[in-house]
Amino acid sequence: MIEKGIKIEDLRKRYGKGDTAVDALKNVNIHVAPGEVVGLVGPSGSGKTTLLKCLGAVIEPTGGRMILGEEVIYDDGWKVRDLRALRRDKIGFIFQAPYLIPFLDVTDNVALLPMLAGQPNTAARQQALELLQALDIDHRARAMPSQLSGGEQQRVAIARGLVNRPPVILADEPTAPLDSERALAVIRILNDMARQFETAIIVVTHDEKIIPTFKRIYHIRDGVTYEETGEGREF
């Protein structure tokens, strides 16, 4: 067992019952250390999204074990009562599209999570501003999402994923809508943030541009993961 980060052992997920049952995940084993960014790649229908939903405590796996930080969150059943709080406090999400809340400005989009966790507004905003500064987007702090470019929106989404300092971040094709330069910039930011905040980051992707940047890559095919050492291009 690793002390922090995320470790998944023999995770399984079956949809349906009887003759119509489909095993989306059969034998998934992943571990990501704090400060590490790993890639999760696989063809369509390989189980990437199902795995992401299981890791994100959105759907319940059929069996296996998940350890988040030092806490066993799943062991043939959820070990955590409040999955919503688990998602809020322990897991950061970065989506394919930024999905920022359109009626909140950049600062409040990022500060919303700490506010939901019970932090005072001022402290939450201060925390958000510091993160926006680290991501070099603080000059758009008062802008609405509709006023940002795609790259800027994605950086705000990254800030939102990081703001509660979660031990793990799940990034679902975060570079899909971006060109090569911006895609690499996002990966660079993720690497920086992972190191800075000791966060384990899993990047689901089939973006050929960024795959060479991972030191470790998990391939998933027919619900089974295979580990591979990547080029791990340094930025």
Next chain:
Amino acid sequence: MISLAGRDIMHAWGKFVFTGLGLGLLIGVTLSMAGIYRGMVDDAKALLDNSGADLWVVQKDTLGPYAESSSIYDDTWRSIRSMPGVARAANVTYLTMQVRQGQQDVRAMVTGIAPGEAGTPGWPPYLVAGRHLTRGHYEAVADIATGFALGDHLQIRRNHYTVVGLTRRMVSSGGDPMVFIPLKDAQEAQFLKDNDAIHQQRRRTAANPAFNRPQDPGLLDAIIASQSINPYVNAVLVQVDKDHNAELVAESIRRWKRLTVYTRSQMEAILVGKLIATSAKQIGMFLVILSTVSAAIVAFIIYTLTLGKIREIAVLKLIGTRNRTIAAMIMQQSVALGLIGFVVGKITATLVMAPIFPKYVLLEPLDSVRGFVVIVIICVLSSLIAIRAALKVDPAEAIGG
């Protein structure tokens, strides 16, 4: 925690304001309907208050003089006046008709009042211009709602009257303004026929062998003379001595005069409970319909707005927002829409509808408070459909696949 509902409203304020304006007009109509009912009740009470009577003596077994027709002899008041406990008694007639003035006519309740002075039962309690009736014929005091002015010449049946005084808030239970004329003129006006009709009546009487007896000269003339006068009034209005109980005086009149007598509370019950009961039911029905339509509009708008935010709601749920926070956001938006609608509705009812509506619209503060509470309840209930839809959103929708 920031107000998600408030931020969303500020972000899409145009949508909320214009929807609120539309809803507000509907609420304005609803408040006005309630005001119309209150106005009808107030008109009825004003009619009773301004008559200056404690008791209404009417034809036996009738609900007169306002809810049913009633006629009693015009000398009845004398015997009533002499009864113990009666301070004042006066005849009165009521006739709702079109009163002509120049080229126009106005619907009014023509009230025949007995000779006397201000304070006599049936007389207008105060004037806002001119003087009371002082002559026995062809003078009138009109409510200002008729639009008549001092010195105007009115035509009631075949006779002409000069407006010598103006009064205010003297209305029938139906809201028609009153025109006061001398009792004798009013009695005549009630049954006054045109010349052709009088001629026909006299011819028919003369042709009747029972009335036209050669051996009994003067009988035909006496019968024709009796046909041209009206010895009836609609009611006798009675003021009771201060040291007497109105109910006991009424009971005494019922017993000895064999007439029906109503006290103030009984007459109010007749006016409110019977005369305007149907109107009240109609207004009540409209209130229910308008409330239902308002609820449907709020529910539809909030549901549509919520469906437009499904992806954002999925993201909010995925990142750990509690269901109650999302439900509160939707409910607050619904209530905010209701608040905008209420403010617009109240302004519309007060400044636009009440002044121009042809009937008296009485907007009571308590009705506004009740209306506000009902609107909030409607908005809360209307938001439930949208909340249900939002809570069914799967946070997994935020994740692709």
